[in-house]
Amino acid sequence: MPSYETIAFRAQDCDGCMKCVTACAQAKSGADDPAQSRIQILGAAGKWELALCRQCGDPKCVSNCPSAALAKDAETGVVAWDADRCVDCLLCTVGCAYAGITRDARVGHVSKCDLCDGDPACVKACDRGALTLNTAARIHRRAAEREDLFAPGLAACQGCNSELLIRHTLRHVGPNTVVATPPGCIPGMGTVGYNGRTGTKVPVFHPLLTNTASMLTGIKRYYKRVGRDDVQVLALAGDGGTSDAGFQSLSGAAERDEPMLYICVDNEGYMNTGMQASSATTYGSWTSTTPVGERLQGKSTEAKNLPVVMMTHNCSYVATAATAFLEDFYEKLDKAIEVSKTGMAYLHVFAPCPTGWRFGSDRTTDVCRLAVETNFFALWDYTPDAGLTFTRPTGRPRPVREYLAGIGKYRHLSEGQVAHIQATVERKIAHLRRFERTGA
Amino acid sequence: MADAAALLPNAPKTIVCDGNEAAAWGVVLSRPDVVAVYPITPQSSLVEYVSQFIADGTLDAELLNLEGEHSVLSALQGAALAGARTYTATCGPGLAFMFEPYVRTPGLRLPMVASLVTRDMLTPQCVWGGQQDAMTVRDCGWIHMYCETVQEVLDTTIMAYRIAEHRDVMLPVNVNHDGNYLSYGVARAEMPAQAAVDGFLGVKDVNWHAALDPLRPMAIDPLTGGAGGPGPSMFVRYRKGLCNGMRNALRVIEETHAEWGRLTGRHHAPLIEEYRLDDAEVALVTIGSMTGAAKDAVDALRSGGKRVGLIKVKTMRPFPVEAMARALSKVNAVAVVDRAVSYGWNAGPVYQETLGALYRARHMIPAVSVIGGLAGADITDGHFARCIGMAFAAAASGQAPDGPVWLNEND
Numbered sequence: 129m130p131s132y133e134t135i136a137f138r139a140q141d142c143d144g145c146m147k148c149v150t151a152c153a154q155a156k157s158g159a160d161d162p163a164q165s166r167i168q169i170l171g172a173a174g175k176w177e178l179a180l181c182r183q184c185g186d187p188k189c190v191s192n193c194p195s196a197a198l199a200k201d202a203e204t205g206v207v208a209w210d211a212d213r214c215v216d217c218l219l220c221t222v223g224c225a226y227a228g229i230t231r232d233a234r235v236g237h238v239s240k241c242d243l244c245d246g247d248p249a250c251v252k253a254c255d256r257g258a259l260t261l262n263t264a265a266r267i268h269r270r271a272a273e274r275e276d277l278f279a280p281g282l283a284a285c286q287g288c289n290s291e292l293l294i295r296h297t298l299r300h301v302g303p304n305t306v307v308a309t310p311p312g313c314i315p316g317m318g319t320v321g322y323n324g325r326t327g328t329k330v331p332v333f334h335p336l337l338t339n340t341a342s343m344l345t346g347i348k349r350y351y352k353r354v355g356r357d358d359v360q361v362l363a364l365a366g367d368g369g370t371s372d373a374g375f376q377s378l379s380g381a382a383e384r385d386e387p388m389l390y391i392c393v394d395n396e397g398y399m400n401t402g403m404q405a406s407s408a409t410t411y412g413s414w415t416s417t418t419p420v421g422e423r424l425q426g427k428s429t430e431a432k433n434l435p436v437v438m439m440t441h442n443c444s445y446v447a448t449a450a451t452a453f454l455e456d457f458y459e460k461l462d463k464a465i466e467v468s469k470t471g472m473a474y475l476h477v478f479a480p481c482p483t484g485w486r487f488g489s490d491r492t493t494d495v496c497r498l499a500v501e502t503n504f505f506a507l508w509d510y511t512p513d514a515g516l517t518f519t520r521p522t523g524r525p526r527p528v529r530e531y532l533a534g535i536g537k538y539r540h541l542s543e544g545q546v547a548h549i550q551a552t553v554e555r556k557i558a559h560l561r562r563f564e565r566t567g568a
Numbered sequence: 569m570a571d572a573a574a575l576l577p578n579a580p581k582t583i584v585c586d587g588n589e590a591a592a593w594g595v596v597l598s599r600p601d602v603v604a605v606y607p608i609t610p611q612s613s614l615v616e617y618v619s620q621f622i623a624d625g626t627l628d629a630e631l632l633n634l635e636g637e638h639s640v641l642s643a644l645q646g647a648a649l650a651g652a653r654t655y656t657a658t659c660g661p662g663l664a665f666m667f668e669p670y671v672r673t674p675g676l677r678l679p680m681v682a683s684l685v686t687r688d689m690l691t692p693q694c695v696w697g698g699q700q701d702a703m704t705v706r707d708c709g710w711i712h713m714y715c716e717t718v719q720e721v722l723d724t725t726i727m728a729y730r731i732a733e734h735r736d737v738m739l740p741v742n743v744n745h746d747g748n749y750l751s752y753g754v755a756r757a758e759m760p761a762q763a764a765v766d767g768f769l770g771v772k773d774v775n776w777h778a779a780l781d782p783l784r785p786m787a788i789d790p791l792t793g794g795a796g797g798p799g800p801s802m803f804v805r806y807r808k809g810l811c812n813g814m815r816n817a818l819r820v821i822e823e824t825h826a827e828w829g830r831l832t833g834r835h836h837a838p839l840i841e842e843y844r845l846d847d848a849e850v851a852l853v854t855i856g857s858m859t860g861a862a863k864d865a866v867d868a869l870r871s872g873g874k875r876v877g878l879i880k881v882k883t884m885r886p887f888p889v890e891a892m893a894r895a896l897s898k899v900n901a902v903a904v905v906d907r908a909v910s911y912g913w914n915a916g917p918v919y920q921e922t923l924g925a926l927y928r929a930r931h932m933i934p935a936v937s938v939i940g941g942l943a944g945a946d947i948t949d950g951h952f953a954r955c956i957g958m959a960f961a962a963a964a965s966g967q968a969p970d971g972p973v974w975l976n977e978n979d
Contacts, residue, residue: 304782306650315791323798326787331780333649333788336668339642342634346646346654347780350602353630354651359782377642380635 132185132205133265135167135241135248137178141258141524144169144176151253155244163234166241167250168227181228181241183207188223189240198229205265206243214238257521264454267296274299277329284317287482287489289451289496290393291317294364296454297391298330300461305360306347307332310340310374312366313400313481314393319364338373340365341381344388352387360468363390367408368398371434382441382472389468391475392434399484407432411552412545414537415484425540430552435476439510439563444471447509447519450478452496456519460509467511478505486536498531503557504549515565528553579761580832587721587750590757591657591683591743592617594725596627597765598681601652601772604632604640608662609695610747611685615657629655637666641682645669648678649780649788653729653772655680659747660687660701667705673740674709674810676789679732679774680740681725686856686907687747688943696944697747699856703884703908703917709810711741711817712885714856718755720836721745726760727824729769734824736816738777746857746907748944753857760832768831814886821883839888841880842895844870848877850959851895853904855881855918858940858947862905865952876956887921893929896922901963903936903955905947905975915939915972934962940975951975 149165157164168179183200187207190198197213198220200206209229220229220238229240241248243261251259277298284291290313298305307330309315318327320334335343344361351359370378370392381388397415398404405415410431414420418427439446445467449457457477464473480495482488487495499505503525510516528550532538541549583593591614595603603622605615621627630647634640637658644654658666663684673680688698699714706712711731715721721743728741745751775781778788793803818839825838841859844866845851854862859880869876879895879902881888896902906916913920915937922935936958941947955973962968 303785306780306782321787321790323792323802324790326790328787329785331782331785331788333780334790335642336672339638339645339669342639342642343646343649345632345634345639346602346604346643346648346652347650348646349630349632349643350647350650350652353601376635377639380639383635384633 132183132200133243133246134183134262135180135243135251136260136262137180138258138260139176139178140526141256141521142169142176143256144173147253147255148250148259151249155249156239161234163232166239179227179230181207181224182226183241183243188225189220189229192219192223194219204243204246207240208242209238209240211237262455267454267458271296271299275303275329277303279318279327279329282318282327284313285481285483285489287492288313289479289492290314292451293393293477293479294319296457297362297364297461298328300458301360301362301389301465303330304358305330305362306344307362307364308335308340308344309364310335310366310369311337311400312369313395314364314366316400337369339377340369340374341386341388341390342377345381345384345386348387357469360465361388363388365390365392366400367392367394367396367434368406371408371432372406379441382438382443382474385442385444385471387468387470387472389464389473389475391477393477393479395479395481395484396431397484399481403484408434412538412541412549414540420540425542425545426537433556435474436560438474438476439516442472443474445473445509445511446476447474448476448478448505448507450496450500450505450507452493453500453507453520456507459519463509484537486539487534491534495531495535498526498534502526502528502531503553504528504531506557506560508560510563516560516563518560518564522557525553578763580764581759582756583759584754584756585718586613586752586754587715587718587745588614588685588752589617590718590722591725591745592621593759594722595655596621597760597762598655598726598729598769599627599653599766600629600655602630602632602644602647603627603655604634604643605656606634606637606640606658606662608637608659610687610697610751611657611659611662611683614683614685614751618655637662638669641666641669641673644680645673645676645678646780648680648774649676649778651775651779651781653774655682657683657685659685661690663701663705664689670705670710671708675806677738677777677810677813678740679729679738681728681732682740682742683725684742684744685747685751686744692943694943697749697751698942698944699744699746699907700909700942702742702744703910706885706917709739709814710885711737711739711814711821711883713741713743713821713883714881715743715745715750716857716859716880716882718750718753719757719834721750722757722759723828723832723834723836726765726768727828730824731817731820733769733772733774734816734820737813737820739810739813739817744856749857758832758834764831768827817886818883818888837880837882839883839891840895841882843878843880845877845879845895845898847875848899849875850901850903850956850963851877851879851899852952852955852959853879853881853902853918853922855884856907858905858907861947861949862952865949865956868949869953869956874956874960876959881918881921884918884921887924889925889928892922892925893931896926896933897929897931899933901934901936901959901968903938903959903962905938905940905952905955907941909939909972919972934966934968936962936968937972938975939972942976945976945979947975
């Protein structure tokens, strides 16, 4: 299936202002006439809907077209309409489920979105962030051009996003890299290999659970000394090896701003060894060591807020990321790689665990997205100079119960516990806002 | 220290220093690439000396000031896997904190050198010398050599690199010197010329076998073991390889000391030293800096016609069981003086090793366990005279006391 870019719509952020419609009409006809717009916002306040071409991977408009007037561009993914070939049969409009290609008598022929050569006027006009251009396709195309440095067929659990994360990360950092992955899911899936076989095409090793940042310190400092400063050192560590037992060495490396890229893959506990609680386990979570019974109802304390802890160390760069927002992750990865040439870059990546958190393996990306959209896991980055910047809107979050509802480890929560989590989420966001730099 | 680089000897020279400074000079002459430090009594002045030497340019090395001994050894493991010759020093609680990466170093076959400025272990809370720290980790796969004098500290630090990096060995080495007595005891020491040490140590190549280097990509330490597949045999192969390295080290330690003797004229006993043993009826067995006073006691009793000798253990791991068996075969009783205890054996660790060697020699003589010098206590020539008396009594009666003699119990 060819990849494609598309315009995404967040109905809850739309206020029906119609600026997108006007912008499209202007861009395509030079007038404000909404009939000339290829994007339409329909419905009423509180339930706005989008009528727009999705640039489908398997477009029914194209397969319905008897005259080859519609075609999906293999390079850009845009479904393009050719006026010279169109016989005005309207079969394309029958094929589309999104009202993405329509005929208006005032226009005189079918029309549809062409993504404005990758810079859509409607998205630029939407000042509430309800419309965004999803450019993940560019990322996948870029990644596909680079060598996959992770062995095929490694046995992560079904639905785990760590493999996705690792493959993207390794393709991006490239072969001149030394990878450390302390005990946990990532070596468990075979990254370092078993019995003399390796799972990675770059140098890779098991540190102890406790000393990832220290071992990378020694490696990097030696390469620097011998003039091979271009060797990238990379940690792919779980939350236990980062936030619990590995924290002292991480804190020391952060204090010294050691040049390294440290990625914490946070699945909120010791998921590899049977779902025990770590300091990153969130309040209320069922785990095998914070069980649910008559006397205990999951974890009774809050998670250590490690990204914030790292922000208040001497790191050159700290960011959070979630794989539902790959473009955001890539932007941060680019920054982190650059920063890690001279200082410490810490990326804290949200990694929902279908096995340990008890949700369907097809829901990982949804869980990631909901965590961000409810502000349960906010996306931001931080440098000492720029302060904290939210990289996804936090102003109009969904209620956190929408996130909690689909996850088994929260199944037992009382109304009081849900209210507690909602209050904690709001308090954490307010706390993060204090790190934003306002003004020039 | 402005002209510190000029201190680097172009020719042998004589210095007067304590054992910690002697170790630091041994480090300077061995030219490690990466040094990681964290202070702890009575090691602190050693890492201060090394840090100052790096600050002054006397030693061209990367200095890592890390947040604890655990990270110190971890960073050095990383550096060694990248290709560095490394150095650090610790003792007591610091060694205990270092334990997790410490036990891993021999299995990775990293030829590191680390000084242990030996200190008694907590608790009771104590900052004084004793060998309980080093003795507690004697079975982790590190080579352990104990020094008797300031000069031997300097020389052994350098020799340790050649032993560790020998392709038949490839094991980390602890060069141990007694806290207080050697760390702060000042004596004359001869320093070899840098060029001589460079030639002696040869070209460094520490990660030919296991590297974290993008030019030679490999996985370091994949999971092994388990009940099926290639796991069990692979694990055994690694373990046996480490044991073979230890066995080879006995030969390499002897060769290295002989070569050092040819180079410098200083012939230290490599494994054990036999002192006035050939016609002896009984012997003391000693380890470390206590040996000086013990030799004085032997000399004094020899002057009085007593046929007594001494066996000093320098290399505790690998334990030189054949050499020890040969030496023990010459006497009819021994008193083994330990600066540490083996809990549960109610004796000292060197005593246990001595019993093992006696069995190897098929030489069933009475052996007295003596424990002294704990927590910085002095073991005097008077104490040793008492030990020799107990050895003679044991030889006469054919019986050794049941349980150890605690030398400083009534001091």
